[in-house]
Amino acid sequence: xxxxxxxxxxxxxxxxxxxxxxxxxxxxxxxxxxxxxxxxxxxxxxxxxxxxxxxxxxxxxxxxxxxxxxxxxxxxxxxxxxxxxxxxxxxxxxxxxxxxxxxxxxxxxxxxxxxxxxxxxxxxxxxxxxxxxxxxxxxxxxxxxxxxxxxxxxxxxxxxxxxxxxxxxxxxxxxxxxxxxxxxxxxxxxxxxxxxxxxxxxxxxxxxxxxxxxxxxxxxxxxxxxxxxxxxxxxxxxxxxxxxxxxxxxxxxxxxxxxxxxxxxxxxxxxxxxxxxxxxxxxxxxxxxxxxxxxxxxxxxxxxxxxxxxxxxxxxxxxxxxxxxxxxxxxxxxxxxxxxxxxxxxxxxxxxxxxxxxxxxxxxxxxxxxxxxxxxxxxxxxxxxxxxxxxxxxxxxxxxx
Ligand code: PLP
Numbered sequence: 001x002x003x004x005x006x007x008x009x010x011x012x013x014x015x016x017x018x019x020x021x022x023x024x025x026x027x028x029x030x031x032x033x034x035x036x037x038x039x040x041x042x043x044x045x046x047x048x049x050x051x052x053x054x055x056x057x058x059x060x061x062x063x064x065x066x067x068x069x070x071x072x073x074x075x076x077x078x079x080x081x082x083x084x085x086x087x088x089x090x091x092x093x094x095x096x097x098x099x100x101x102x103x104x105x106x107x108x109x110x111x112x113x114x115x116x117x118x119x120x121x122x123x124x125x126x127x128x129x130x131x132x133x134x135x136x137x138x139x140x141x142x143x144x145x146x147x148x149x150x151x152x153x154x155x156x157x158x159x160x161x162x163x164x165x166x167x168x169x170x171x172x173x174x175x176x177x178x179x180x181x182x183x184x185x186x187x188x189x190x191x192x193x194x195x196x197x198x199x200x201x202x203x204x205x206x207x208x209x210x211x212x213x214x215x216x217x218x219x220x221x222x223x224x225x226x227x228x229x230x231x232x233x234x235x236x237x238x239x240x241x242x243x244x245x246x247x248x249x250x251x252x253x254x255x256x257x258x259x260x261x262x263x264x265x266x267x268x269x270x271x272x273x274x275x276x277x278x279x280x281x282x283x284x285x286x287x288x289x290x291x292x293x294x295x296x297x298x299x300x301x302x303x304x305x306x307x308x309x310x311x312x313x314x315x316x317x318x319x320x321x322x323x324x325x326x327x328x329x330x331x332x333x334x335x336x337x338x339x340x341x342x343x344x345x346x347x348x349x350x351x352x353x354x355x356x357x358x359x360x361x362x363x364x365x366x367x368x369x370x371x372x373x374x375x376x377x378x379x380x381x382x383x384x385x386x387x388x389x390x391x392x393x394x395x396x397x398x399x400x401x
Contacts, residue, residue, distance in 0.1 A: 012043070012073065013395045022328075024395055025283050029328055029367045037284035037308045037390040039378065043077050044397040045279035049239060050081050053274070056249030059256065061268045063107050065235050066092045068272025068375045069280075073394045075099055078275065086235075086270040090117040093126055103127065107232070109194070109270055111152045111168045112136060118143045130194050130232075132170045134182055141186050148191045150232055151179060153217060155210035160198025160236065161321065169195065172213045180224050192230025192266075193217045199273065200321070202236040204248050208255040215259040231260060231267045239274035240372055273375030280374030282390060283328065284308045286366050302339040304362055306352065309343030311384040313377045314352045314370065317343075322354045328367035334360040341368065345385035 013024065021040050028034055053062055063084035066075070070092070076099060078085075084105040087093045096106055108121050108129035113136070121129060122144035129144075130152040131137060140147050153176060154169025170176055183190050193214040197206045211233065218228050237248060256267060288305035310317040325341060336358040343350035352370070362368070381389045 011391075011393050012401075013393065014398050014401045015395050017397050017399065019395075021281055021395070024393070025281065025328055025367075025369060028393065029283065029285075035285060035307075036388065037282065037306070037313070039313075039373070039390050039392045040281045040283065041071070041073065041374070041392050041394045042279050042281075042396075043073065043394055044400045046074065046077050046275055047081065047396075047400045049245075049275050049279075050078075050083070052245050053249075053271075056246045057253060057269075059253070059263075059267055060233065061266070062275075063105075063109075063232075063268050063270050064275055065109075065270045065272030066096065067379060068235075069276040069377070069379050070095065071378055071392055073392065074276060074279075074374075084268065086272075087126070090114075090120040093117075093121060093124065097124060107150070107268070107270070109150075109152075109232075113139065115139065115143065122147070128191070128230075132168055132179075134179060137179070137182055137186055137188060141188060145188065148189055149183065150192045150194045150230060151176065151190060151217065152194045152196075153210075153213060155195040155197055155206070155213050157197040157202045157206040157236070160202050161200030161319070163198040164196050165198070172217060176217050177220050177224075180221055180226065184224055184226075190221065190226050190228065192228045192232060193221075194232030194234060194270075196234030196270070197236050199236050200238075202238070204251045207233060207236075207248070207252050211252070211255045211259055218260075229265055231256075231265060233267065233269045235270045235272050235274070237269070237271045237274040239271075239277040239375070241278050245274070276374035278372045278374065280372070280377065280392075282308060282313055282370040282373045282377070283367055284370070284390075286362055286364055286368065289362070289364055300337070301356070302337050302359065302362065304339060304341045304359075304368075305344070306341060306368065307344045307387060308352060308370075308390060309345045309347075309350050309384065309387060310352060311343070311345060311347070311350065312381040312387055312389050313373070314343070315376065315380045317352055318349065322352070323370050323373050325353055325357055325359070326369045326371060327360060327362060328369050331360040336360055344387040347385070 086109040103125040111132040156165035284306040290303040294300040339359040341353035
């Protein structure tokens with residue numbers, strides 16, 4: 001199923017800088033012409049993220065993690081700004097190549113690859129790819145012996161909401177040397193080291209420690225006759241409005257200057273959510289309501305039903321994480337009530353708010369906005385129970401257009 005409809009692709013609204021996402025949302029819902037949930041995607045927010053990154057970490061090239069949000073307009077915006085791309089599958093590689101990205105600007109960043117996908121990478125010349133285990137090396141030797149390999153090491157932030165180390169990464173202490181020796185024996189070219197400290201709630205000092213761990217792998221490689229020229233510091237960078245890439249950048253730059261002073265070593269990162277999380281707002285209409293009466297009016301709970309769901313846009317809800325819910329119609333100073341917001345499907349786990357949120361009295365036909373919902377939302381969405389995926393209404397500032 002395509003995640004972008006024809007209407008999505010023709011709907012980039014060019015706005016003046018005085019027009020906010022909120023203004024656009026109000027205009028849409030007040031038009032009376034929409035019933036279905038929709039995202040507003042602010043492409044200028046993505047442009048700004050790129051500019052902020054370049055200022056914060058000028059030495060580190062970004063390879064956007066396509067899995068995070070592969071909407072065409074997002075990808076086209078990033079392509080136009082000259083980014084590289086982290087692809088995890090044949091489809092992702094195909095998509096980026098079709099948008100004019102040269103194979104040299106793609107890293108096939110999946111340490112365990114399907115054979116047919118590896119074969120495709122060889123056919124189209126996506127040479128740079130990660131690995132973390134011995135059997136993968138035999139597959140690569142067979143299918144793509146001239147690939148440029150990047151050894152993914154395990155270095156998790158223990159506080160990360162979504163750690164990846166249980167699934168991927170070679171142990172720097174016990175596995176790295178053996179794997180590099182194997183690469184030597186097989187005559188494979190290893191060009192560098194990568195890690196991913198996990199997504200969500202990641203900490204700067206973990207990037208610093210992981211960079212130091214990668215330095216040791218560079219040294220082990222050198223002892224075995226390799227001259228690595230690539231360090232890939234992965235993703236995990238927060239893109240929420242309250243976070244600061246310049247602070248993270250300062251600490252990472254310092255560590256890189258100390259441990260990788262050689263400017264000929266290329267340093268890349270694979271940010272996903274950093275680029276897109278704050279660019280998307282999801283808007284949905286309340287179509288049904290229940291009122292559970294308590295001892296008094298303040299204790300009674302409002303239960304609202306919407307047409308989004310944890311299966312089609314808010315999958316993070318299934319992991320117990322929720323985004324902030326804001327009524328589109330401002331009701332400043334209004335009384336708030338304990339409320340629960342449910343998703344569209346008949347599944348009992350399909351709750352799109354935390355157990356209780358405080359909301360003003362909402363009526364059927366009112367709209368709710370879920371802010372900062374650009375990452376791992378649309379890309380994971382399914383039309384379970386026959387509920388369509390929300391459309392995307394994209395906007396961009398005239399100055400960026
Ligand atoms: N790189 C790899 C290899 C990943 O697996 C992921 C996410 O799973 C990313 C980059 C993007 O991570 P994030 O969205 O946290 O930046």
